[in-house]
Amino acid sequence: MDCCVIPLRHGGLSLVQTTDFFYPLVEDPYMMGRIACANVLSDLYAMGITECDNMLMLLSVSQKMNDKERERVMPLMIKGFRDAAEEGGTSVTGGQTVVNPWIIIGGVATVVCQPTDFIMPDSAVPGDVLVLTKPLGTQVAVNAHQWLDMPDKWNKIKLVVSREEVEQAYQEAMFNMATLNRTAAALMHTFNAHAATDITGFGILGHARNLAQQQRSDVAFVIHNLPIIAKMAAISKACGNRFGLLQGTSSETSGGLLICLPREQAARFCAEMKSCRHGPGGPLGQEGAAEGQQAWIIGIVEKGNRCARIIDKPRIIEVPPRGSIGGSQEGGSNNTNTPSPSDIQSTVVN
Amino acid sequence: MDCCVIPLRHGGLSLVQTTDFFYPLVEDPYMMGRIACANVLSDLYAMGITECDNMLMLLSVSQKMNDKERERVMPLMIKGFRDAAEEGGTSVTGGQTVVNPWIIIGGVATVVCQPTDFIMPDSAVPGDVLVLTKPLGTQVAVNAHQWLDMPDKWNKIKLVVSREEVEQAYQEAMFNMATLNRTAAALMHTFNAHAATDITGFGILGHARNLAQQQRSDVAFVIHNLPIIAKMAAISKACGNRFGLLQGTSSETSGGLLICLPREQAARFCAEMKSCRHGPGGPLGQEGAAEGQQAWIIGIVEKGNRCARIIDKPRIIEVPPRGSIGGSQEGGSNNTNTPSPSDIQSTVVN
Numbered sequence: 219m220d221c222c223v224i225p226l227r228h229g230g231l232s233l234v235q236t237t238d239f240f241y242p243l244v245e246d247p248y249m250m251g252r253i254a255c256a257n258v259l260s261d262l263y264a265m266g267i268t269e270c271d272n273m274l275m276l277l278s279v280s281q282k283m284n285d286k287e288r289e290r291v292m293p294l295m296i297k298g299f300r301d302a303a304e305e306g307g308t309s310v311t312g313g314q315t316v317v318n319p320w321i322i323i324g325g326v327a328t329v330v331c332q333p334t335d336f337i338m339p340d341s342a343v344p345g346d347v348l349v350l351t352k353p354l355g356t357q358v359a360v361n362a363h364q365w366l367d368m369p370d371k372w373n374k375i376k377l378v379v380s381r382e383e384v385e386q387a388y389q390e391a392m393f394n395m396a397t398l399n400r401t402a403a404a405l406m407h408t409f410n411a412h413a414a415t416d417i418t419g420f421g422i423l424g425h426a427r428n429l430a431q432q433q434r435s436d437v438a439f440v441i442h443n444l445p446i447i448a449k450m451a452a453i454s455k456a457c458g459n460r461f462g463l464l465q466g467t468s469s470e471t472s473g474g475l476l477i478c479l480p481r482e483q484a485a486r487f488c489a490e491m492k493s494c495r496h497g498p499g500g501p502l503g504q505e506g507a508a509e510g511q512q513a514w515i516i517g518i519v520e521k522g523n524r525c526a527r528i529i530d531k532p533r534i535i536e537v538p539p540r541g542s543i544g545g546s547q548e549g550g551s552n553n554t555n556t557p558s559p560s561d562i563q564s565t566v567v568n
Numbered sequence: 569m570d571c572c573v574i575p576l577r578h579g580g581l582s583l584v585q586t587t588d589f590f591y592p593l594v595e596d597p598y599m600m601g602r603i604a605c606a607n608v609l610s611d612l613y614a615m616g617i618t619e620c621d622n623m624l625m626l627l628s629v630s631q632k633m634n635d636k637e638r639e640r641v642m643p644l645m646i647k648g649f650r651d652a653a654e655e656g657g658t659s660v661t662g663g664q665t666v667v668n669p670w671i672i673i674g675g676v677a678t679v680v681c682q683p684t685d686f687i688m689p690d691s692a693v694p695g696d697v698l699v700l701t702k703p704l705g706t707q708v709a710v711n712a713h714q715w716l717d718m719p720d721k722w723n724k725i726k727l728v729v730s731r732e733e734v735e736q737a738y739q740e741a742m743f744n745m746a747t748l749n750r751t752a753a754a755l756m757h758t759f760n761a762h763a764a765t766d767i768t769g770f771g772i773l774g775h776a777r778n779l780a781q782q783q784r785s786d787v788a789f790v791i792h793n794l795p796i797i798a799k800m801a802a803i804s805k806a807c808g809n810r811f812g813l814l815q816g817t818s819s820e821t822s823g824g825l826l827i828c829l830p831r832e833q834a835a836r837f838c839a840e841m842k843s844c845r846h847g848p849g850g851p852l853g854q855e856g857a858a859e860g861q862q863a864w865i866i867g868i869v870e871k872g873n874r875c876a877r878i879i880d881k882p883r884i885i886e887v888p889p890r891g892s893i894g895g896s897q898e899g900g901s902n903n904t905n906t907p908s909p910s911d912i913q914s915t916v917v918n
Contacts, residue, residue, distance in 0.1 A: 221662075222622065222624075222661040222662040224621055224622045224661065226621060226680050227680075228578070228579070228581055228680060228682075229578070229579065231578055231581075231680070233621050233622055233678060233680060235622055235624065235661075235662070235676075235678060236662070237624050237626065237662065237663060237664050237676060238664055239626070239664055239666065240666060241666075271574055271576060271583050272572060272574045272583055272585055274572075274585065274587050274676065276587065276589070276626065278672075311572040311574065311585075312571075312572040312585070312586070312587065313587060314587050314588055314589055314674070316589065316590060316591070316672070318668065318669070318670060318672070319668070319669040319670065320668060320669065322628075322666070322668070324664070326585075326587060326624065326676045328583060328585060328678055330576050330577075330578060330581070330583060330680055332578075
């Protein structure tokens with residue numbers, strides 16, 4: 219499970235808790251703070267929990283930074299973390315900082331819940347469909363962006379992608395990683411989700427397998443569609459598939475939720491995701507950042523042996539960055555590369 | 569405060585939580601694990617909380633260790649951490665591990681409490697006395713032990729201490745750091761403690777000052793006695809006081825609790841500490857390690873300006889390591905260097 223759930227001595231309540239910390243992977247310290255916080259909260263959201271009672275921040279300051287660098291970078295990172303926590307309806311009340319060769323940022327999210335507040339990730343049944351709430355490809359985008367300044371690496375991919383496309387994909391990845399999965403968590407209750415997990419280090423297939431293993435029914439997850447930030451599939455191929463993006467094993471950071479939903483609810487779930495305001499800037503949309511988030515029906519739940527697989531030749535859904543021409547949220551569903559949820563449903567389910 | 573206390577939405581309950589992590593400071597990985605866990609739990613104990621609902625372990629494995637070293641060291645460290653958690657009546661249900669240049673070990677302790685379960689550290693009044701539940705000098709002992717193999721350093725202190733004394737002091741420091749403050753936390757309720765904190769990185773004076781600042785009454789803390797692991801005061805002096813041990817600023821790791829107790833309760837508190845079985849091996853004494861723990865009345869609470877100080881020429885109480893001749897727990901109170909609590913009380917209070 220993404221969190222630990224501890225029954226308490228008090229009236230049927232449970233303590234739900236998760237921790238995560240890692241090294242910076244984007245250059246913008248403010249966004250890095252947001253991503254770290256979104257990543258910690260995501261484990262709660264994967265259980266359909268929308269509230270967080272407390273957040274602790276874990277930080278290590280690099281001994282290799284001079285005072286000036288520290289003063290410029292660390293407050294921004296902390297601010298990003300705090301802002302994302304606030305967007306999640308919680309606040310950072312404590313934590314610990316040490317000095318270390320490398321920067322580390324992470325946190326601990328804790329909530330005390332009633333049994334109806336969370337959805338145990340074990341109730342998928344044959345006939346459910348799989349929904350994914352963020353596109354894949356964050357690792358490829360982050361790496362490709364680093365390669366802009368590394369001629370050896372850049373030469374390998376420059377035939378399939380332009381510098382501008384990489385820049386846009388990187389911005390899109392950063393935006394997605396910093397987006398909370400909170401709306402998806404709330405909609406899991408509305409649309410009767412049967413199980414969910416968040417997509418991080420093991421890639422879509424790794425996490426689908428973990429989730430399949432936890433199911434009480436004899437089920438198998440079959441993934442038909444892979445929504446991927448535009449051009450990242452081409453980069454992965456040009457690199458000889460070393461990322462494993464099309465195989466579902468490319469690591470993601472602060473990825474979307476993979477949710478098992480009753481078939482008849484899935485399209486409405488996706489439509490509702492698109493109409494809710496969220497993303498960095500928040501459900502309140504203070505920064506005007508988002509008018510809704512795409513979600514995709516990517517596969518089905520069959521009878522099976524608690525395993526997961528991607529079909530041969532999955533359909534790659536190229537998700538245009540919102541910074542690109544015609545790549546706005548609104549434009550997305552009119553693009554032949556990004557079918558609407560109902561298009562996908564008919565592809566997958568029929 | 570040593571913990572964050574978050575009021576919950578559920579029936580008067582509070583979430584109390586703390587985190588701490590640091591780098592290894594003793595060579596024995598098992599003991600290091602115990603110390604790290606004792607150190608995290610200590611923040612709960614300082615608030616008179618005796619239970620812990622959940623413990624998360626935070627770990628980074630050093631990239632500089634080879635596979636063989638990792639396999640030898642890390643399981644021992646984890647076992648030490650888990651054993652101490654078990655002694656604290658809790659268990660480790662999750663956490664996170666990363667690879668890092670340096671080893672890091674720490675944790676997150678969380679409990680959901682009723683208001684009567686914890687003692688807010690703000691109710692000291694003039695007339696209270698200050699009790700300390702572990703001797704000072706852990707940093708000096710750990711450093712002196714490292715100097716055994718560093719002739720330059722050793723030459724500076726060899727006139728005031730023998731190698732055997734350093735070895736014994738190191739063992740004593742390690743034992744004390746690994747001892748949970750849980751008995752002290754329980755006795756805080758029995759004897760109506762008014763406030764407490766645990767002694768760690770800021771030294772006895774630093775933490776006394778922090779505690780004094782939080783008091784609701786106009787009080788000052790005056791420290792008269794410094795219980796110090798035997799010979800560590802002499803080492804600190806021989807080093808030109810660079811540790812600040814006699815000034816109360818020497819850093820401690822997983823130190824004792826500093827508790828403000830009503831004057832008439834303090835001697836009974838110390839007596840009760842001595843008669844309870846605890847220490848590594850636990851209140852249950854499975855490992856037969858301990859038959860009680862000394863505590864010392866070290867100062868008084870006066871009317872004042874929410875500050876703390878150590879008197880000129882404080883009385884140094886040389887605490888003999890239990891490994892030394894005549895240094896057993898039982899022998900302690902017969903030794904002229906370690907007055908019984910009532911001796912100290914009369915020194916301090918009269």
